[in-house]
Amino acid sequence: xxxxxxxxxxxxxxxxxxxxxxxxxxxxxxxxxxxxxxxxxxxxxxxxxxxxxxxxxxxxxxxxxxxxxx
Numbered sequence: 236x237x238x239x240x241x242x243x244x245x246x247x248x249x250x251x252x253x254x255x256x257x258x259x260x261x262x263x264x265x266x267x268x269x270x271x272x273x274x275x276x277x278x279x280x281x282x283x284x285x286x287x288x289x290x291x292x293x294x295x296x297x298x299x300x301x302x303x304x305x
Contacts, residue, residue, distance in 0.1 A: 239267040241288035
């Protein structure tokens, strides 16, 4: 799970519309393996694939969930 964490500071550096290659160094190496139902069910833009990351590795506390589509 720690390999799928995208800290809020790094998430804040991402810009909508930029090529993924422009910010790939900011992304964690893996997507979160068990995203919440709302992330799985959310519509995605046609022709895209989406990764889900968490803002922290705390399993008990609340953390933000980020869905990044490419």
